[in-house]
Amino acid sequence: MAIQRHKGLADDVYEAIFNKLISLEITPGARITVDGLVRELEVSHTPIREALGRLEGEGLVVKTHLFGYSAAPQITRRRFDELYELRLLLEPDGARRAARQTSKKQLTKLKDAAGRMSKLGSSRERQGYSGFARLDADFHDQIMEIAGNELIRDTLAHLHTHFHIFRLMYHARVTEEALSEHKELLTALSAGREAEAERAMRRHIERSRERLLVAFE
Numbered sequence: 001m002a003i004q005r006h007k008g009l010a011d012d013v014y015e016a017i018f019n020k021l022i023s024l025e026i027t028p029g030a031r032i033t034v035d036g037l038v039r040e041l042e043v044s045h046t047p048i049r050e051a052l053g054r055l056e057g058e059g060l061v062v063k064t065h066l067f068g069y070s071a072a073p074q075i076t077r078r079r080f081d082e083l084y085e086l087r088l089l090l091e092p093d094g095a096r097r098a099a100r101q102t103s104k105k106q107l108t109k110l111k112d113a114a115g116r117m118s119k120l121g122s123s124r125e126r127q128g129y130s131g132f133a134r135l136d137a138d139f140h141d142q143i144m145e146i147a148g149n150e151l152i153r154d155t156l157a158h159l160h161t162h163f164h165i166f167r168l169m170y171h172a173r174v175t176e177e178a179l180s181e182h183k184e185l186l187t188a189l190s191a192g193r194e195a196e197a198e199r200a201m202r203r204h205i206e207r208s209r210e211r212l213l214v215a216f217e
């Protein structure tokens with residue numbers, strides 16, 4: 001797929017490689033050559049190197065001395081368990097705090113993200129899957145932003161949890177079920193019901209864990 005040249009070229013190149021990584025078109029651990037991407041995307045080396053550097057910062061690409069770039073390996077079962085344990089400690093509490101103080105503007109933004117996710121969730125395309133992963137990451141980040149503890153928000157953001165868990169497998173169930181769980185969460189946040197928001201977030205994370213756990217079987 002060739003990329004058209006215009007102002008947002010660097011972003012488009014980044015997005016194209018990101019899609020390949022999340023949708024497993026580039027499999028975990030696979031070698032990535034700059035020349036291969038130059039040919040495939042029909043762009044110069046510069047935006048490719050720039051994109052790979054950015055993806056390296058997000059933990060999706062690994063650069064090894066003399067070997068070059070490769071897709072990051074799949075997270076281990078242990079890392080998976082640790083990520084979910086951490087999320088369960090921080091996010092339900094964050095949702096409870098957010099329910100106390102979500103403004104109308106913030107709620108509109110959250111609903112907008114959820115709406116865009118439901119459009120992507122029904123698409124059967126792999127591009128939709130990586131778009132869903134990014135929107136889900138944004139959705140959860142927005143809630144932590146409303147909750148108000150910057151350190152907790154940064155800690156979760158720097159782990160890039162959503163990118164790693166969506167890369168475990170490519171399956172429509174992952175997106176479809178999450179949509180109704182997000183809806184429950186939004187209902188609790190709009191009504192300002194703290195305990196309900198906390199419960200909805202806990203349920204969402206526990207179910208997400210169950211959906212993806214099969215990737216290790």
Ligand SMILES: [Zn+2]
Pocket residue numbers: 136139140178182204
């Ligand atoms: Zn979610």
